[in-house]
Amino acid sequence: MNQHLNSNPDINEASVITIGTFDGVHIGHQKIIQRLINTGKSKNLKSVVLTFFPHPRMVIQPDFDIKLLNTIEERREILLKFGIDQLVIKTFNMDFANLSAYDYVKTILVDELNAKHIIIGYDHHFGKNRTANIDDLRLFGKEFGFTVEEISVQDIKDVAVSSTKIRQSLKDGDIQTANAYLGYPYFLTGCVIKGKGIGKTIDFPTANIDIEKPYKLIPKHGVYAVKSIINDQTVFGMMNIGTNPTFDEKKQSIEVNFFDIDTNLYGKTLKIEILHRLRNERKFNSVEQLQSQLKKDKDQTLKFIQTYDE
Numbered sequence: 001m002n003q004h005l006n007s008n009p010d011i012n013e014a015s016v017i018t019i020g021t022f023d024g025v026h027i028g029h030q031k032i033i034q035r036l037i038n039t040g041k042s043k044n045l046k047s048v049v050l051t052f053f054p055h056p057r058m059v060i061q062p063d064f065d066i067k068l069l070n071t072i073e074e075r076r077e078i079l080l081k082f083g084i085d086q087l088v089i090k091t092f093n094m095d096f097a098n099l100s101a102y103d104y105v106k107t108i109l110v111d112e113l114n115a116k117h118i119i120i121g122y123d124h125h126f127g128k129n130r131t132a133n134i135d136d137l138r139l140f141g142k143e144f145g146f147t148v149e150e151i152s153v154q155d156i157k158d159v160a161v162s163s164t165k166i167r168q169s170l171k172d173g174d175i176q177t178a179n180a181y182l183g184y185p186y187f188l189t190g191c192v193i194k195g196k197g198i199g200k201t202i203d204f205p206t207a208n209i210d211i212e213k214p215y216k217l218i219p220k221h222g223v224y225a226v227k228s229i230i231n232d233q234t235v236f237g238m239m240n241i242g243t244n245p246t247f248d249e250k251k252q253s254i255e256v257n258f259f260d261i262d263t264n265l266y267g268k269t270l271k272i273e274i275l276h277r278l279r280n281e282r283k284f285n286s287v288e289q290l291q292s293q294l295k296k297d298k299d300q301t302l303k304f305i306q307t308y309d310e
Contacts, residue, residue, distance in 0.1 A: 011112065039117060050109075069170075101131065101136060109144075120134060175219065189211075195208035221280070224277050
């Protein structure tokens with residue numbers, strides 16, 4: 001399995017390619033990737049996913065505060081699980097944005113990636129100022145010897161609707177809908193950093209998760225049931241996203257109270273899968289009230305885990 005970031009892969013074998021941002025790699029994207037793999041097998045071509053980073057909007061509209069469902073590392077991890085032959089991640093910068101449609105097709109799709117078949121949506125635009133479309137790609141195909149297959153309008157619509165629904169659901173705290181559209185639990189990846197140690201003093205020690213990438217979409221503040229793999233063990237817990245209003249904190253933090261684990265987690269990078277939303281974050285009048293609520297949250301989480309089917 002080859003993967004490239006910021007490199008020129010030069011694929012020697014003939015390939016079938018699909019191109020896109022694939023943020024979230026949700027069920028709509030998964031359908032396209034499955035089609036790519038099946039086409040590769042039936043036509044005896046290498047299956048290649050071409051994606052870009054940073055997101056074009058980050059480069060062309062740097063003031064636009066875009067939030068993505070995956071960091072580029074997360075996107076890579078998910079895409080590679082599907083069994084594609086090659087993932088190519090091109091650095092999107094102004095030089096790339098200014099490539100003419102001809103140069104993009106010739107230098108990247110043909111010379112580097114050896115494209116013989118390309119699967120894209122009718123609304124795919126490329127080249128400088130995104131002036132070229134699928135009809136132009138078909139003309140280039142005649143010149144350079146590749147065929148173009150169009151993803152149906154309905155499938156493209158499904159992809160767009162899914163992405164919008166997932167983002168909105170996460171902002172609303174509707175984790176169930178988000179996970180249904182993703183086809184897997186939404187997750188956060190971060191390093192465990194030192195917190196203020198308040199959790200320990202109230203018998204609910206927490207791991208403070210630092211989400212390094214500012215463009216990663218964080219779900220609505222609240223308390224969630226979560227799971228993680230720690231030292232090859234599945235560990236469940238509950239996570240609070242918010243500002244700890246009971247202690248008059250102002251800064252957003254992400255803290256996880258893991259059940260049945262007695263390991264020093266400082267410095268570990270964890271993947272936290274979000275399974276279920278328990279409640280909104282709220283301010284309690286006393287530490288005792290907070291403790292009492294956390295016990296209820298834990299009971300509720302344990303109940304949920306019993307019914308949770310992976």
